[in-house]
Amino acid sequence: MSRAVRVEGTGGPEVLRVVEVAAPHAGTEQVRVAVRAAGVNYYDTKVRNGSIPSEFPRGQGNEFAGVIDEIGADVVGLGSDLAVGDEVLGWTMAAAQAEHVVVPAKHVARKPAGLDWAIAGGLGLVANTAWRAVSALQIESGDTVLVTGVAGGVGLLGAQFALQAGALVVGTASESNHEFLRDLGIIPVSYGPGVSDRLRAAAPDGYTAALDTVGRAEIEHALSLGIRPQRINSVAYHPGADEFGISVVGGGKKSAEELARFAQAAADGAITLPILATYPLTAVRAAYERLERRHGLGKIVLTVP
Ligand SMILES: NC(=O)c1ccc[n+]([C@@H]2O[C@H](COP(=O)([O-])OP(=O)(O)OC[C@H]3O[C@@H](n4cnc5c(N)ncnc54)[C@H](OP(=O)(O)O)[C@@H]3O)[C@@H](O)[C@H]2O)c1
Structure with a gap:
């Protein structure tokens, strides 16, 4: 049994x-x-x-x-x-x-031998989703990317993949998570009332792309910051494709080779979960x-x- x-x-x-x-x-x-x-x-x-x-x-x-x-x-x-x-x-x-x-x-x-069991068991879905979403946005050096829900699994990994692609990354999170996020190289911004003003202040030259992991209101914030719908990808609000013309690429497709790559990156400390x-x-x-x-x-x- x-x-x-x-x-x-x-x-x-x-x-x-x-x-x-x-x-x-x-x-x-x-x-x-x-x-x-x-x-x-x-x-x-x-x-x-x-x-x-x-x-x-x-x-x-x-x-x-x-x-x-x-x-x-x-x-x-x-x-x-x-x-x-x-x-x-x-x-x-x-x-x-x-x-x-x-x-x-x-x-x-x-x-990988050195990878903690809990990380190995929890890495695959969020890493794959974040990887596909960031790839869909074609993030590159020179981009300034908003990641909503950056303290969550998809947000954390999406932000790190965007940083590795050479982008500046600003993410929304509760204050208690800011220090950890700063240590990863992410600029943290508290969500809640006034978030749009704080996001503008965090990146005065503006944003070029957004990965949303929270929902509809966050997509509206991204649009109000002047980010083109084609460069907003949400994994949390699929109706956004029809409603706002954004992309909603998530983690549907999977491969063992990519999973091995994510696991090795986590074992090497190249990504943190x-x-x-x-x-x-x-x-x-x-x-x-x-x-x-x-x-x-x-x-x-x-x-x-
Ligand atoms: N399409 C797909 O293939 C796919 C795959 C995986 C996940 N998803 C979806 O993506 C979403 C995120 O998944 P996840 O696994 O990353 O979730 P998670 O790890 O459970 O994320 C929870 C996080 O959300 C943050 N949060 C809550 N409300 C927020 C707000 N208003 N603004 C900013 N951050 C907020 C919290 O951070 P604080 O502690 O800072 O508040 C917490 O860290 C879920 O809806 C999930 O179903 C979709």
Whole structure:
């Protein structure tokens, strides 16, 4: 037997349960991973509260890190060099928050030895999303980029990718996160009443692009700063494509090579993902209660002891 998170239906964190299930097994071209850490994402909340339509009951969790403990038949090409005992990180759909997850071998990348389990388990989704969003904006040296929600997972990594591309980065965050953000090279600005004036003061020469991770009002702020809609990308407000003509590129497409690159960058210190909190799998409700407060620096991760 194996334990897994199950979402019983729409509702708050109280509809989350940890249940005993038959242990899954690796089929053709698949590996089974004994999960050590799995990311907690706001996407899961949107599914659970009905804003992303879904069927219930269902599993939960789209990213994980762990140790391969079973390899199926006929693993060829990408992933064919994997062995039982290898430490990996990878992605799946609505199944990562569990003691075991089975995925195609090509959906995992090796975990660098020095990379913390919690970071490995929580990095993939936000790094991929941030990378695709920043790539869509074609950020380059000379850009001044506004990142809204810069203390969150996507914001932190998006800001760091934009800095690496040579941009000046200004991000909105609560005061308590400013010192950490400054140390990364980000210019932090408090959100709330008067934010547009503070953003203008932070970049007197103006902004050329924006990555929004918060929502509609933040897109309006970006437009009021004179940023062209074509150079605003939101991962948080998809109707913005029709409403404002902005782009809404997120993390749909994934690749094991890129995941390996993000993991190596995190292990080398080239990117930083602070862990806001970890909770054992059995405390999944508490993890989502924390996430749904919508404040704090970095990533929440479930761990499997
Ligand atoms: N399209 C996709 O593929 C995709 C993928 C991943 C995520 N997303 C979406 O992107 C959004 C962000 O995800 P995430 O994982 O980065 O979230 P997260 O890590 O949970 O972000 C929460 C952060 O939001 C900040 N925040 C809250 N209200 C704010 C405001 N009004 N202005 C500025 N910052 C504010 C908080 O910072 P303070 O502590 O500073 O208040 C906190 O750090 C979510 O809506 C998520 O569903 C989309």
